[in-house]
Amino acid sequence: MRESQFSDSSPGEDGRRANHAGLTSTSLEDLERILVGPDAGSCSPEDWEQLRDLAVGRMQHCGLPDEVRVRWGHLALSAVSRKHDRAEATQQATAESARVRAYMIREFGVSDTDTARDLHDLCSDILRNLGIPLEAAAQAAGEWPKMPPDQMLRLRMIKNMLTPLLVLGNLLEREEPEGRDLALRDIRSWLELIPKLP
Numbered sequence: 001m002r003e004s005q006f007s008d009s010s011p012g013e014d015g016r017r018a019n020h021a022g023l024t025s026t027s028l029e030d031l032e033r034i035l036v037g038p039d040a041g042s043c044s045p046e047d048w049e050q051l052r053d054l055a056v057g058r059m060q061h062c063g064l065p066d067e068v069r070v071r072w073g074h075l076a077l078s079a080v081s082r083k084h085d086r087a088e089a090t091q092q093a094t095a096e097s098a099r100v101r102a103y104m105i106r107e108f109g110v111s112d113t114d115t116a117r118d119l120h121d122l123c124s125d126i127l128r129n130l131g132i133p134l135e136a137a138a139q140a141a142g143e144w145p146k147m148p149p150d151q152m153l154r155l156r157m158i159k160n161m162l163t164p165l166l167v168l169g170n171l172l173e174r175e176e177p178e179g180r181d182l183a184l185r186d187i188r189s190w191l192e193l194i195p196k197l198p
Contacts, residue, residue, distance in 0.1 A: 028058075028071055035078050048083035052076050056100060066108055070116075073104045077116055094129040095160040098122065102164035110171065119171055123183040126161050127190075134189055141196035152198050159197040162190055 031051070034040060043051075055076035059069050077097050084093035101122050111117035130137070137158060140147070144155050165172065165187060172184055172191070 028068065028075070031055075031075060032071070035075065035082075040082065043082065045083045048079045052079035052083065052096070055079060059100070059103065070104065070108055070114075073100055073108075074116060076100045091129055091131065091157045091161060094126060095157065095164075098126055098161055098164040102167055105171065106167050119168065120183055123165070123172075123187040126165070127183060127186055129161065130158055130190070132158070134186070134193075137190075137193060138196075141193050144198045155197050159194055162187075162194055165191060166194070 055072045058064065059072040059076055061069065061072075064072075077100055080093055080096045080100065084090070084096070101116050105117050105119055105122070108117060110119050115121050131154070132140075137155070140151070140155060144152055147155075172188055174184075
């Protein structure tokens, strides 16, 4: 079994790792450079998953400055995108990135200049990837115990994409400027389905 290029160790207070292997270095700056450098193409999905885990952990590290934690959040989102570069993985990527983005919005606030923390953009992204109309999902929610496993898994994936938004309840209830309110209104309707989904 090969060693991952993104091996992990506990972060220090400045967000640096005590040791590293392969492509990784000890600083956030070096990891950001690796992400856009020529070696990024040689990383496996497992490498990107390990980097995502590392970046999410550091994003949640309350001992780090907020601006550093936000950068770790962006690194986590990039790792999710690299890990799921196949069309069939779009919903899984949406669910994973929604967890990171919802956390960033809750912890660091909504931003009109940072797409990762744009609430409207997050809701629109989720709505775009649900893959089924609300009415059909509502009907299926009442019938899922009798469904074949693949259809149950489809509903579970919808739940996985929507659930991260629950921590943003107050923000989702606010009124948005005309034209931006549609996505939030649609998401509020979808969130009502969560308890009924498998």
